[in-house]
Amino acid sequence: MIVKKTVAALFSFLLSATAAMADDPPAPPTHLAMAQSAIETYIIPHIDALKAAAAPLPGAVENVCKTGSPDAQKQLEKTFANVVMAYAGVDFLRFGPMLEKGRREQLSFWPDPRGFVARQLRLTLLNKDEKITEPGMLAKQSAAIQGLPALEVLIQDKTVPLGPSEPARFRCLLGQAIANNIVRLTTEVADGWEKPGGWKDKMLHPGPDNDTYKSxxxxxxxxxxxxxxxxxxxxxxxxxxxxxxxxxxxxxxxxxxxxxxxxxxxxxxxxxxxxxxxxxxxxxxxxxxxxxxxxxxxxxxxxxxxxxxxxxxxxxxxxxxxxxxxxxxxxxxxxxxxxxxxxxxxxxxxxxxxxx
The missing domain is CATH 1.20.120 (Four Helix Bundle (Hemerythrin (Met), subunit A))
Structure with a gap:
């Protein structure tokens, strides 16, 4: 009889304890779990989304420059908007691959209170030096003409719209070079995060031998x-x-x-x-x-x-x-x-x- 009462009391205690545990909030994440969750569920998916959004940009510019059609222009504007919105999701991740080599400024030179984009782009269009539109050359120029703000100006300029006409020839070469440069930058940022030994590994394996994160x-x-x-x-x-x-x-x-x-x-x-x-x-x-x-x-x-x-x-x-x-x-x-x-x-x- 005593055994039955003891077992019943123990069972009742276990039920009460289980109910109490169910009511308790989950334990806060460890610092490593916090960093891992941020990287795996937010940072890398958004970086990948930016890379994917940028991929069709050169083709959209090329299509407008070949045809000059309203449909091609609308598709370019839509593609551009997709890249900008994807970028808005990572703009504030100003460390790691985005910070390295000034990629953030090259990708989106904003804010621009002194109007560097307009000034540098105006000089570039005036000089019409086609060498800077060759593969890899734009990356050596001012960050102000390498990314989204400069491409936006070319897309939205109604005085000399992108198209197959001769006045737009250099603008199209420059627009395609900028679009390709944006693809390069977004690819480098994604690779910098995800490659073996990249920034993800660096943040998730802190310690005395880590040159950036000791804990x-x-x-x-x-x-x-x-x-x-x-x-x-x-x-x-x-x-x-x-x-x-x-x-x-x-x-x-x-x-x-x-x-x-x-x-x-x-x-x-x-x-x-x-x-x-x-x-x-x-x-x-x-x-x-x-x-x-x-x-x-x-x-x-x-x-x-x-x-x-x-x-x-x-x-x-x-x-x-x-x-x-x-x-x-x-x-x-x-x-x-x-x-x-x-x-x-x-x-x-x-x-x-x-x-x-």
Whole structure:
């Protein structure tokens, strides 16, 4: 009888313990698991998406230059937009292969407050030196004429549109060279991440013999810093010029009408990486209010179109002002840097846009 009661009591205890464990939140990820999740579920898929989006770009330029048809022009604009949107998802990953050899500036020379793209492109079109359009030669020129912003100018220029006419001949050679250069850059970035011994391996095998990451914490910090850079890029470069008239900065890819899409893709990408990192899982119960505040902030950030209007996918009943969203984004950046990262045992420190 005693044995039966003991077994019954033990069974009851096990059920209660199992139920309690089911109610407990999962343990926060380790720093290495955080870095691995970010790399495998966010960074590499988005890098691969950029490489895939860029692949048909040279053919689209060639088709316009051969035919000059409206359909070919529309296809080129669509292909270009696909590359720009894919780039928006990795713009803030300014370390590793994107940082090496200045690939980020070569791929997308923006912001450009001094108008280097227009100036350098104007000189290039004036000189008409066909040698720079030969394979590998454009990479030796100014970064301002190597990537997406320069190609955008050529695509959107209505005075001398791309096509088979003689006035457009050099422009077509240059446009094809830029498109091929974009393919080269995106391929190099992808290979730099994924090749054996590449940046993925470097981040996921930290240690004393690693020349960049001595610990898993350093790998995790790198990704968190990228998230903070993303907040800075979106807030300070896309939103702040709208609330501070003293700042004169052309919105990204405005000539192609992609400003709103670029903003939407930027914030959606940041939100995805934020969720992937699971920083909120480190919060103590008395700081759980930050989760609710962050959710409200993401709703605000995603409820505007980045150009002073309301987003079609807005979740808030009202439309927040650009000022509110800018302030909330700064608040979220500060919480990630000074509260969530600290709770996770990560020392973030300085990021590349601090002090700008």
């Amino acid at each position: 898993a914490s350093e790998s995790a910090v790198e990704v968190v810093k990228a998230l903070l850079v993303g907040f800075s890029l979106t807030g300070d470069l896309q939103l702040k010029p709208q609330v501070d008239p003293k700042i004169r900065l052309t919105p990204p890819y405005e000539k192609s009408g992609l400003q709103k899409q670029f903003y939407a893709t930027s914030v959606a990408s940041l939100h995805e990486l934020y969720n992937t990192l699971q920083l909120e899982s480190y919060l103590k119960p008395d700081l759980s209010w930050m989760k609710g505040w962050a959710q409200g902030t993401w709703r605000a950030i995603e409820s505007i179109d980045g150009a002073g209007g309301r987003a079609s996918h807005a979740q808030r009943a009202d439309t927040p002002t650009t000022r509110e969203v800018f302030d909330r984004m700064n608040g979220l950046r500060n919480i990630v840097a000074n509260r969530l990262s600290v709770a996770a045992g990560l020392t973030v420190g300085f990021n590349e846009l601090d002090g700008d």
